[in-house]
Amino acid sequence: MLNLDNNGIVITSRIRLARNLKNYKFPTNMTQEEARSVIEEISNAVSKYDRGYKLTYMKDLTDIKKNSLIETHIISPALASKKDTGAFLLSPDRRVSIMINEEDHIRIQTLGDGLSLEECWKLGNEVDDIIEESVDYAFDKDLGYITCCPTNIGTGMRASVMLHLPALSITNQVDKLLYGVSQLGVAVRGVYGEGTKSMGHLYQISNQVTLGVTEETLIDKINQIVMQIIEKEKTTRDHLYKNNYDELEDDFHRAYGLLTNARKMSADEAMRLLSLLKLGSEMGITPMVKGKNIYQLMVWIQPNNISTIEGRELSVKERDKKRAEIIRRELLR
């Protein structure tokens, strides 16, 4: 029987709230002195309620560490580039990350597993209230929360969902579907890889508009679109299972064979094969990887994460060897 679990298709959900302080220039425009003062205000506001949050300054991190935090989605590339003025607060469970002096003074980011935008919003909203008790937010009665870029103004909210769409991808339907979806006012991009090119068939869907609509409506809209995409991915998996079982079984086992035997592997190849294996596992065709978190493995084998695990900068060749080693170890454990 087909074993299709929604959680296999929706990987994570994320809410990001952009906020600014009234009495400071925006980070693009501020001195180091002002930046320090903003970090202090926000970090004090948070620690009044929860002393568990850990404050980290960008200036104290190596490039590898910063990139590794980007690969695990804890911070954004824009924050990593603020090497003198940026900082972030991370909750002990790593679900809440408060980026300070990125493009805006505050970017509250909450992460959740599966389709959980409501929970993420609830959590982000609470953190937002806590910070607002101690600082003066920039808010306009017509335009809502003021952000550095007018494209974020209003709610300042970006709700995004990460999807794994292997069946739609291998049947060449994904581009058409995602183009259609983008007509509905949502943005679609590949999660790893540059631009819209996706590695490992992972895609991110998020709202484009931030003004004139309530947070709940925005979330509702993303949820509805995601539910439709899930349906399409499921139908395609169903179709493949019925009509192309032999080819799939062969593809999945070949992928397993390569992943468990190769001695060096590029990120590109590894992501493609792991994506197939994840699909095989969710369709019940590769029982040998049942219960393994393949997505987690996809994150670990990103270039800077490998270097972080190893504790030093690795050359491409060393990294490809290390990547193959990590994959073999995890799959054969």
Next chain:
Amino acid sequence: MLCSECGKNEANVHVTHIINGKKTESHLCEECAKKNQAILNTNFSMENLFSAMLNNTFSGKTYLPAKACSFCGMTYDTFRNTGKFGCSHCIDSFKGRLTPVIKSIQGYDRHTGKIPKRAGGAFKLQMDIQRLKNELKAAIEREEYELAAELRDKIHALEKRKGDA
């Protein structure tokens, strides 16, 4: 195919130029392409599009020179070029010109979402009343009169609070 610029490396960046209907193609290796950044400069980020829109919206129209932002000193021209505000007070300085542009990019020009408790204050009350009024209208359209009566009472209570404040 070898790079048409250096002739040494494999060409993997292919560029087609169409200028005045005349089509030319160049095939470059990554290194030569990097040297020629203009070719690779296909930056379609939201910010770039926004700043392009700002420029288009106002081309051909004459506006009085806007005053620079009193808090951070940013001029409207700088904002138009970068598409980014210098501080939250820029909104007040540029508002008149800003609203149509924001509407054209967001589709709306009025916030209806969360209102901060402290910065919001009386305004939050006003928004709550407006929201209830919208709900009331919808309830009447659906002929749900019991709900409508409930909403009407809530609106009265809030309006009384607004009057007292």
